[in-house]
Amino acid sequence: MSFTIATTVDEALVALDAGARPIAGGTDLVVGARHGKAALPADLVAIDRIDELGGVELDSAGVRVGALMSHAELMTDPVIVGSYTAIADASALVGSPSTRHVGTLGGNVMNGSPAMDTGAPLTVLRAAAELRSVTGSRTVSLDELWAGPGRTTANPGELLVALHLPPAWDRCGSAYVRLEYRRAMEIAVVGAAAAVTLAADGTVASVAVALAAVAPTILSVDGVNEALVGRTAAAAGPVAAALASEQAAPISDLRASDRYRRHCIGVMAKRAVDAAARRADGESIAVPVNRSLGIGAA
Amino acid sequence: MTTSYELDVNGVTYPVTADQGKNLLSVIRENVGLTGTKEGCDDCECGACMVLLDGQPLNSCSYLAVQAQGRQVTTIEGVMDGPEMHALQRNLLEAGGVQCGFCTPGMIMSAKALLERDARPELDAARIGLSGNLCRCTGYAKILSAVEATAVELNT
Numbered sequence: 001m002s003f004t005i006a007t008t009v010d011e012a013l014v015a016l017d018a019g020a021r022p023i024a025g026g027t028d029l030v031v032g033a034r035h036g037k038a039a040l041p042a043d044l045v046a047i048d049r050i051d052e053l054g055g056v057e058l059d060s061a062g063v064r065v066g067a068l069m070s071h072a073e074l075m076t077d078p079v080i081v082g083s084y085t086a087i088a089d090a091s092a093l094v095g096s097p098s099t100r101h102v103g104t105l106g107g108n109v110m111n112g113s114p115a116m117d118t119g120a121p122l123t124v125l126r127a128a129a130e131l132r133s134v135t136g137s138r139t140v141s142l143d144e145l146w147a148g149p150g151r152t153t154a155n156p157g158e159l160l161v162a163l164h165l166p167p168a169w170d171r172c173g174s175a176y177v178r179l180e181y182r183r184a185m186e187i188a189v190v191g192a193a194a195a196v197t198l199a200a201d202g203t204v205a206s207v208a209v210a211l212a213a214v215a216p217t218i219l220s221v222d223g224v225n226e227a228l229v230g231r232t233a234a235a236a237g238p239v240a241a242a243l244a245s246e247q248a249a250p251i252s253d254l255r256a257s258d259r260y261r262r263h264c265i266g267v268m269a270k271r272a273v274d275a276a277a278r279r280a281d282g283e284s285i286a287v288p289v290n291r292s293l294g295i296g297a298a
Numbered sequence: 299m300t301t302s303y304e305l306d307v308n309g310v311t312y313p314v315t316a317d318q319g320k321n322l323l324s325v326i327r328e329n330v331g332l333t334g335t336k337e338g339c340d341d342c343e344c345g346a347c348m349v350l351l352d353g354q355p356l357n358s359c360s361y362l363a364v365q366a367q368g369r370q371v372t373t374i375e376g377v378m379d380g381p382e383m384h385a386l387q388r389n390l391l392e393a394g395g396v397q398c399g400f401c402t403p404g405m406i407m408s409a410k411a412l413l414e415r416d417a418r419p420e421l422d423a424a425r426i427g428l429s430g431n432l433c434r435c436t437g438y439a440k441i442l443s444a445v446e447a448t449a450v451e452l453n454t
């Protein structure tokens with residue numbers, strides 16, 4: 001049994017190589033262990049004071065978002081709020097101020113819950129995950145990373161160091177909306193993110209929609225771009241809703257039935273597309289869009 | 299496995315010898331001996347165990363104490379201003395925002411962190427600031443008016 005505190009990525013990688021599990025904020029790992037979901041790993045390496053894992057930086061390929069960015073930082077970061085707004089919408093909804101200060105983006109992504117709030121936004125914004133181990137590094141799409149509920153394809157020796165986002169372009173907007181029964185300490189009943197780019201004439205030039213809590217992993221909606229390009233923003237929403245409801249594969253649990261989830265995911269997808277298109281058109285809608293438009297409550 | 303380390307609580311360094319998996323709440327109450335921080339749900343839901351970690355609110359029931367090494371932990375005992383009550387404590391009493399009192403230490407820690415982030419929060423921001431804290435008997439109206447009274451008092 002061991003607990004070490006790493007201050008550099010290299011130190012953390014050596015500990016992972018020796019079999020330790022990383023702990024960032026612990027809001028999934030420790031809470032899960034206390035629930036009896038999985039025992040607390042015997043060997044842990046704390047990664048929460050590794051400076052290299054923080055920050056949002058613009059680079060030639062776009063933007064690098066450090067795995068250690070907390071939800072509280074993401075929801076107020078000027079680059080994220082300005083150009084990758086759906087991520088800020090999501091982070092602003094996580095838990096409570098305490099959860100948002102200690103919980104990290106990397107933990108959210110690597111925990112692999114199908115209901116994770118940042119997953120659908122990262123997917124529509126085409127984020128890629130940079131994984132590093134003692135033997136090297138590789139960058140994978142999120143689609144390749146998430147393998148099922150609570151499972152990723154990362155090896156135990158790999159640390160998620162950053163998420164990479166492509167450069168933001170003109171007349172692009174994004175939004176994340178989740179259905180919730182209360183305004184704090186909630187898990188998405190279902191959630192939908194959209195990224196929309198508008199052409200000069202105001203019609204849709206490109207669009208992506210992804211869904212949370214309706215499949216074993218975050219679900220990217222197929223065919224949505226083909227179906228929506230060239231339509232007006234107003235006409236796009238209902239089509240996105242129909243595709244989302246059709247492709248969702250929700251379960252029934254104590255929070256909602258599969259039928260209710262399938263219906264509501266369409267409603268959320270439409271609202272996400274509408275809000276993303278309004279942002280693409282230059283309208284400023286405060287983060288989180290759930291609150292400023294009052295569109296996420298059951 | 300038992301491990302030994304030091305913990306800074308309210309500016310005092312305490313030596314701790316405890317199981318590696320022991321949560322911060324239990325270490326504060328049992329090893330450090332400060333019992334103002336309460337165990338409510340013990341499940342990261344109710345906020346009775348709220349402390350500050352480097353000034354930010356933290357559910358201490360679900361945080362490993364070993365991970366708080368090298369950081370500053372503030373509990374309700376660290377909120378008093380010498381022998382004087384903190385304005386939040388006084389205003390909660392005056393507004394009748396304390397009934398059974400069990401949620402109060404956690405409420406105060408969240409409210410203190412909120413007022414440090416946002417000196418004059420709007421009502422909605424105050425609600426969000428306290429959204430990780432449950433009260434089951436006083437109700438929230440008086441607690442929120444105490445927070446507002448404190449914001450006014452500290453900024454005039």
Ligand SMILES: Cc1cc2nc3c(=O)[nH]c(=O)nc-3n(C[C@H](O)[C@H](O)[C@H](O)COP(=O)(O)OP(=O)(O)OC[C@H]3O[C@@H](n4cnc5c(N)ncnc54)[C@H](O)[C@@H]3O)c2cc1C
Binds near residue numbers: 103160
């Ligand atoms: C009260 C409460 C409310 C919550 N509300 C929400 C919510 O509304 N929405 C939501 O999406 N989530 C919510 N969560 C879940 C959780 O807070 C988030 O998923 C958070 O982002 C996890 O981050 P963390 O740093 O605490 O992760 P940790 O618990 O530290 O880690 C989670 C997992 O990821 C691994 N890991 C962490 N960082 C890395 C890394 N860099 N590389 C490789 N592996 C890594 C860990 O080994 C572990 O398996 C909530 C949790 C609680 C307790």
